Amino acid sequence: MISSMYNSIQHFNEFGVKKIENEIKNFMEGNKNIVGLILALQKILFELGRDIITEVLENMDEYLRNSGVRKKKWEIVRKDKNRILTSFGIVTYERTYFKPKMGGKRHHLVDDMVGIKPHEKMSEDVIINAVDEAAESSYRKAGEKASYMNEISKQAVMDKIHNLDFTTTETKKHKKKDIKTLYIEADEDHVHLQQKGINKSKYNIAMPKIVYVHEGIDAEKSSKSRKRLKNVKYFGGMYENTEKLWLEAADYIDKQYNMNYVEKIYISGDGASWIRQGVKWIEKSKFVLDGYHLKKCIITATAHLNNEIIRQELKDAVDWPDREEVKKVFKEILSLTENKTKKGAVKRAEQYILNNWDGIEIRAEEGIGIIGCSTEGHVSHIFSSRLSSRPKGWSKIGVGKMSKLLIYKGNGGKVYDLVMAQKMKREKEEKEQIQDELIKEARSIANRYNDTWDIRPTAIVRGEKTGLYNEIRAIMGRI
Template sequence: MLEINLNENEINFKDLEVEIYKLVCEEACKIMAQILMKIDDMLLEKRDKKEYRCKGKKHTNVKTIMGTVEFDKRIYGHINSEGKKEYVYLLDEYLKMDTIGHISTNLIEKVVENVTEISYREAAKNIESLTNQSISHTTAWNIIQKIGEKIAELEKQDIKLFKENKLRGEKETKILFQEMDGLWLSMQGKDRPKGKKSRGKKEIKLAVAYDGWVKRSPGSNEYITHNKIACAGFASSKEFKELVDATIAKEYNIDEIEIKIINGDGASWIKESLGEEGVYFQLDPFHKSQAVIRNVENKKDARKLMKMLDEGKAEESLEYIAKLMIEQKDDEKQMKKLEKLYNYLVANKEGIKPYQKREEIKIPEAPEGIEYKHLGTMENNIFDTLASRMNAGKMSWTEKGANNLAKILALKTSGKLYSVVETYFNVIISKEKLTEIKEEIKLSAADVNKKQKKAKTYRIQRGGMPFEGCAMTNSRKAIREILRYKCLSELKVI
């Protein structure tokens, strides 16, 4: 326990709070270790002694938010269903302890919570200041890779189920809005593409889907997307389409979806679903306006053209650009820009008119509380989901590192990240097991409540410098000089 001497020590509430917190965490780690070892003892007695042969104990540890819990657990040898000999820890199987590098689920969640907002180094510092545990930025990185790989594994399973027509979500909607865009990331090492065109960057894809808009709060004029889901990653056009389709099918009953509006900048991978029944493309309003601003130098002409495009007047817009090209025929630079804009709009002509103004799209009546508004949230989604974390400062990525973090960020946007972490990295305990564990906790708590023996207090002995008041020889001077700069515990005997 803390021994405080008000006459000798300077103390403040902040330091006292930290010291008590550390003491409580240290005691909690000891209690946790006792409980785990008592459960291990219980399993030793209850096991099938013919099937599981005890081969001794192994000292191990688990990093938790309380600190590092160190304990011993028994290893058992047995013959598996295939007739092969293998070694297992009954304690791990009993508690379903699927940890990442001996790190508890609570600590994993703290790491994920921080890494999705700030860099790995800053996240490691945050963990140390917020818990009684210290981890390196490399450990934080490893945790994210493990979770990202698990998400990718689950995505592959979903794609397989979707192809087998076995994936059916519970949410129902007649119209689904789907927006897609890419984020160009600076790559490093062997993943950095060569050539001037790429500039050392690769595009990571992001897709979001939702069934409409709702008011942020009653009486508010702000709207947010409803039932939004997201997925992301490095993938080919075909692979990403499969991922998007599976992600939607897992959440929504796709048999009920009559209309799907796809909003994007016109990239070929975004249009993979065009041609399917009930699927329509809309050119993203932001990218549409951006293309005009970048390629039409005269601001008055640019405003007029943007108004035409917003009203969905595709033919008139193209005719107006052609007129500008004739007027600017002597300006080679402006001609090239106008030609680029013309070709871009021709390639995406079917998506120029907003979906609400198309006769061929019969928009169903919106459910109560939901509205169907103008599309164009993708730039915000790109920033909020990926760019704010992955494109800040001078960051560069490996393909593996970026892919895994992007999948985590997309799952966070969907509001499903922590449920996945809990499902696949948590200790899942049945009611029966919980009752047994509670009994062990009571026993450990009883030990804490026992009257403790009075401990002796060993005070620090203080004394003067060696050879004080003695005749000074050269050797004595040398010893005094060493001790002036070193404490006794730092000295080594050779």
């Protein structure tokens, strides 16, 4: 006799509700604060969640055992117990091991139906929780928060991060926009890598790149203290060949904007060769030296003199811009600099400004149309707060995957969509033709389980063959 599909709900109705009433009574009488009440309710409700999952899986397995079409195609081998970690905690259930009568691989069919792979120890919801938390804090904390009462190791979290597949994410196509001016800003972070071997180097770093496209300042969302950019789209990660990064940005622009309407695209950054390379790939683009690095360079060249007049002279020469005047001011700065190390810093600052003179001239000529570059703020927001602001050693693959994850989330992507898209891709690749028909029809069982919440638990009697049971039998009979 098949037990009622609703034993867990009936049991909760009889005993769980009483537990909740007692917890509320204790709270109202002042024996517990709000934290105690929340934790007590969480424990009770998560226990119900585990019971429901166990019951659903075991009843689905029982339907398969009794299915007429199953008896024609599959033989029962044995029953096995399985444990899988979920957000509710560890769920333990029994399921049947079947073998095909016509030969082939043996399967726990109910696991196939619900997407549990052989030897899989945690459900996707746990992975989603872990990945989401890992992007904000650390692998260790992500492991602690991934599941109620049961934590997973930081090694397991790292493995999940390393196995993320970002090729499943695509840019949604929209009607192309008519925008006259676009802005691209680019920079890189400096992330310390793990030190291995006897030849440890303090310069062992990785430099994930970031490029973002936007339409300028969003006046509606900006305030006096904080400027917000309009329709920002991020690209980035670890790239051996940055041409691929610029091609991604170029492809996005081509899909989102009407290039016949676009008049100018400004590429702003610190003048690194890989940033300047973007002009070759982005149509109608010009390089602009960003204000942050220019200001930093002026300060570096003059700070040791503690002379505001000469600093203003250099700034005025750059803002004008007057190349010969810049050289003249630097000559004066060097004459006043005695320290050899400081002289070297001044010479490097001068060389930096002269090497990026084209980007400085663009700022002067088209200053009205060029908004302030904000790459440092965005690098900090997207990368630095997780990758480089706190002392830690990363692996190269860890930097690569985490930077991609941070870019993905910065674009508004949901970890749920990422993990489930990867799961669907994997299932599609692994799907076996021999069980397609059975799994396709039987999967509808899960959809119909929603109907249980419309049935009053008090109307359920142990051993009753419910309408849901009969309906599923009819489905199985048609396979």
